Amino acid sequence: MPVVRTQRRYVALQAVLVAFVLAIFLYGFWLASENPNFNVFGRALTSEPATQRVVALTFDDGPNPPYTTEIVRWLKAHGAVATFFCVGRAVARYPEIVREEAAAGDAVGNHTWDHAHLLLERPTHQRRELQRTSAAIKVATGAAPTLFRPPFGGRDPEIVSLAGSLGMRTVL
Incomplete structure (x- = not known):
C-alpha cells in the first residue's frame, strides 16, 4: 500500500511540474507576441x-x-x-x-x-x-x-x- 501511495504522489508531482513549466512557457510566448521587436510572430x-x-x-x-x-x-x-x-x-x-x-x-x-x-x-x-x-x-x-x-x-x-x-x- 505505501508503494502505491508514493507512486501516486510522484505522478501527481510530475503533473504539477509539467503544468507549471507549460504555464510559464505559454505566458512567455504570449508576452513575446505582444513585443513589437520580437519578429518570430511576424515582421x-x-x-x-x-x-x-x-x-x-x-x-x-x-x-x-x-x-x-x-x-x-x-x-x-x-x-x-x-x-x-x-x-x-x-x-x-x-x-x-x-x-x-x-x-x-x-x-x-x-x-x-x-x-x-x-x-x-x-x-x-x-x-x-x-x-x-x-x-x-x-x-x-x-x-x-x-x-x-x-x-x-x-x-x-x-x-x-x-x-x-x-x-x-x-x-x-
Missing part, C-alpha cells in the same frame, strides 16, 4: 529611417465622435498629419469622420472590424475582420487602406501574410 513595421527628425502620430480604435473630429482639425490647423487605425464597425457608423481624416491628408489604416484579438480567432474570421474593415474604409474614403495594425499587437506570420495578401503592411 511588422515599428520605425522607418528618416533624413530629418520626425515623429509618427497614430491613433487607434476610432473614429470616436467628437474626439476624432477635434484631433483631425487640430492636426490640420497645425500643419501636422497622423495615421488613424480605424475599427470597421465604427467606420461603418461614422463614415463622414473617416472621410474627413482622409481629406485632411491623414492616413487611414485597418484595425479590424470588432477590435478582435486575431491570435484567438480562426483564419476565416481573421480574413473577414480585415476584409470587412478594408471595404468600409474604401467606401468612406474611396481608397483601400495600405496599413494594418493588429489590436493588442497580436500577430503571427499568418496574420502578417494575410494583411500583405490584402495589400496592407503590418504596423505596430
Whole structure:
C-alpha cells in the first residue's frame, strides 16, 4: 500500500511540474507576441529611417465622435498629419469622420472590424475582420487602406501574410 501511495504522489508531482513549466512557457510566448521587436510572430513595421527628425502620430480604435473630429482639425490647423487605425464597425457608423481624416491628408489604416484579438480567432474570421474593415474604409474614403495594425499587437506570420495578401503592411 505505501508503494502505491508514493507512486501516486510522484505522478501527481510530475503533473504539477509539467503544468507549471507549460504555464510559464505559454505566458512567455504570449508576452513575446505582444513585443513589437520580437519578429518570430511576424515582421511588422515599428520605425522607418528618416533624413530629418520626425515623429509618427497614430491613433487607434476610432473614429470616436467628437474626439476624432477635434484631433483631425487640430492636426490640420497645425500643419501636422497622423495615421488613424480605424475599427470597421465604427467606420461603418461614422463614415463622414473617416472621410474627413482622409481629406485632411491623414492616413487611414485597418484595425479590424470588432477590435478582435486575431491570435484567438480562426483564419476565416481573421480574413473577414480585415476584409470587412478594408471595404468600409474604401467606401468612406474611396481608397483601400495600405496599413494594418493588429489590436493588442497580436500577430503571427499568418496574420502578417494575410494583411500583405490584402495589400496592407503590418504596423505596430
